[in-house]
Amino acid sequence: MxxxxxxxxxxxxxxxxxxxxxxxxxxxxxxxxxxxxxxxxxxxxxxxxxxxxxxxxxxxxxxxxxxxxxxxxxxxxxxxAHPRVTEAVRREIGRGSNFVRPSIVEVEAAERFLATVPTAEMVKFAKNGSDATTAAVRLARAATGRQRVALCADHPFFSVDDWFIGTTPMSAGIPASTNELTVAFPYGDLAATEELLDRHEGEIACLILEAATHTEPPPGYLAGLRDLADRHGCVLIFDEMITGFRWSEAGAQGLYGVVPDLSTFGKALGNGFAVSALAGRRDLMERGGLRHTGERVFLLSTTHGAETHSLAAAMAVQTTYVEExxxxxxxxxxxxxxxxxxxxxxxxxxxxxxxxxxxxxxxxxxxxxxxxxxxxxxxxxxxxxxxxxxxxxxxxxxxxxxxxxxxxxxxxxxxxxxxxxxxxxxxxxxxxxxxxxxxxxxxxxxx
Structure with missing residues (x-):
């Protein structure tokens, strides 16, 4: 046709x-x-x-x-089949895509990402958004010692994992005990969110939401969430799977000027190639690393998370966004x-x-x-x-x-x-x- x-x-x-x-x-x-x-x-x-x-x-x-x-x-x-992206991918595929030790491409991709999203201090790559958001939730629970997750009820999707899917009509196979650990707050309503935090005082590990979707955040809303998270000792997580690059090269956090503790990127990051990212504050992210004396967090560990051709695609995408x-x-x-x-x-x-x-x-x-x-x-x-x-x-x-x-x-x-x-x-x-x-x-x- x-x-x-x-x-x-x-x-x-x-x-x-x-x-x-x-x-x-x-x-x-x-x-x-x-x-x-x-x-x-x-x-x-x-x-x-x-x-x-x-x-x-x-x-x-x-x-x-x-x-x-x-x-x-x-x-x-x-x-x-964007030529700049496909050429970067072809170049790396010819050099091998997965090794027993990190590739120098992993350093270059991390440097490029953190230069593009300067509100984050460390980044770890994966292959899909669900892995990144679930890692963020796990990290928040480990850092706070709390079990409950508070997600925005007005946003359609966060993860294929139990902590989210249990809240949907397709909750078959997920224990009720898991579902009880996820609570919801309405988008744009700080008073309702504060009431939820007060009701579960000392229990909520994180607030996770998309900073914006089909509606813009009300004036002061994101800054108000930032304040609520700080006052109640929970981690603020922005799901930037959609807003990343489409709102600004640095995502919604770059556009609205409110810095989350953790954020997750994917979708546009690879222009169709499988790559996602968990980024955030160094003191939180390091809990999944080796340079600390506390209890270790199994943050993200994926066989294919750092395939060189996908990371090359991500770097080409970021360069194209900025230069064009x-x-x-x-x-x-x-x-x-x-x-x-x-x-x-x-x-x-x-x-x-x-x-x-x-x-x-x-x-x-x-x-x-x-x-x-x-x-x-x-x-x-x-x-x-x-x-x-x-x-x-x-x-x-x-x-x-x-x-x-x-x-x-x-x-x-x-x-x-x-x-x-x-x-x-x-x-x-x-x-x-x-x-x-x-x-x-x-x-x-x-x-």
Whole structure:
């Protein structure tokens, strides 16, 4: 499919992807290695299986080309196969990728990271975000001698590990005793957080949250959390998996000027290569090292955590961000896209139903029914029309590889989708436009 052509949504079909999805389910639980990539997140029989990608575009195994948003669950912020990153990776792969002792690349990558995120004093690399956030929680518990973890209830995901997953509807297999050790606080409400800390005085090891998501922090909020953590003796942890690089090269902490005790990075750090980071205060991080006299903390120890090619990718990403002003470009592209989508939705009379939210570099959209409530049915209708128009968009999170023609085409397809959305609202029922079951939320108790 050429992105200049819009297919008839009623005729649009992906028979090869449908067959491949059946094979995936036969061999892989859930049909994907990440629940958010599952075919239940897409209209029935319209979950494309990807062949390859370049820049802001991906091709499915049918040969259809799509403009892609939310690339790699926000990890590919420079675009697929970015030449600067792939060249750095090729160079290191030819030199060997994993040794019995640390590589000099580990020193160089740590120096580069700490120069980019100067609010941190030490860093340790891993392969995924869950390992980093769980290491931060373990370190906070060891440093404070406390067991309870307080997480922000308004943020969707922190880890695949029990301390977090036990709080979701998919808590099967996690002991109730583990769940009891995790408590929650609301984002933006310092009084409620202080009440929680008072109620569990001397029990909470850490406060963990994303500094911002689809809403900006209220004035003084992050500084207030910093003060609460200090007064109650708990560790403040910023999950910067999404905000890292997209908010600023130094993450949300660099943008808002509030320094956490520990922070975790991933996603954009490797532009699709597997690398994450736990960073923070030296006195805390050293508890996982050898230069202290206290009890040792098993912080992070991963066979593949310091693969040289992934660290080379991370260094290339950081250099590209700084030298090419990538964060500013992400914001500019997002602002142009958000304005276009809002104008298209308003023009078709659905401006109060197709709603773009979030920071310009990290846009999501909401699909609301006639009563203004979030609707999986209307989301299905919307996604179906986007896919038929050559736009793969579980979100509107941009990459820097997008250009003006990509944005223009996306807005045109959105306008056509919104015209159908208006018809469904007028009919009072979107079912005739779904052609199958609606998309489903990731976190649900039953399959």
């Amino acid at each position: 050429n992105t200049e052509h819009t297919a008839d949504a009623d005729e649009f079909a992906l028979p090869l992807s449908r067959q491949a999805n059946e094979r995936l389910h036969d061999l892989i639980p859930g049909g994907a290695h990440t629940y958010a990539k599952g075919d239940d997140q897409y209209p029935q029989d319209l979950a494309p299986v990807i062949s390859h990608g370049r820049g802001a575009h991906v091709w499915d195994i049918e040969g259809n080309r799509y403009i892609e948003y939310g690339s790699g669950l926000r990890s590919v912020s420079l675009g697929h 002003g990538v964060t500013a470009r992400l914001h500019a592209l997002g602002e142009r896209l958000a304005a276009g989508v809002r104008e298209a939705a308003a023009g078709m009379g659905v401006g109060e139903h197709v709603v773009v939210r979030g920071r310009a570099s990290n846009l999501v959209f909401a699909t609301l029914d006639g009563d203004g409530r979030p609707s999986q049915q209307y989301r299905t209708l919307f996604l179906r029309r986007l896919l038929a128009g050559g736009v793969l968009a579980p979100s509107f999170v941009v990459s820097s590889a997008l250009d003006e023609s990509d944005i223009e085409h996306t807005v045109d397809v959105v306008a056509q989708a919104c015209a159908v959305y208006r018809k469904a609202l007028d009919a009072g029922d979107p079912t005739p436009w779904l052609a199958g079951r609606p998309v489903k939320p990731v976190f649900r108790r039953l399959a």
